[in-house]
Amino acid sequence: MIAQMTLRHIPNAVGNGLRIRAKKDGRSLNRAAIELLEQALGIRDMDAKKRDLSRLAGQWTREECQAFKRNTRLFEQIDAEVWST
Secondary structure (H helix, E strand, O other): OOOOOOOOOOOHHHHHHHHHHHHHHOOOHHHHHHHHHHHHHOOOOOOOOOOOOHHHOOOOOHHHHHHHHHHHHHHHOOOHHHHOO
16 A cells, blocks of 8 residues: 655645545545545445445344333433432
8 A cells, every 4th residue: 555645736726625625525635535546446445444334224123223222221310329410
């Protein structure tokens, strides 16, 4: 992996477009640039480590979600004896 790369004389339209894309997608400027380069080159690093929980989104059924909430309700309680001032 190339640790770092410097690009010079980036046209304003390109720089502005990249900033807009990064902000719209909620990504860093660096991540947005890498993803656009991968897309333009027709490559994707399928082995890249994901840093979010998107693979888990929408995986629970309604019943599983309700059971989780029911079983973790205890963690919302405050033990006044322990936390008294």
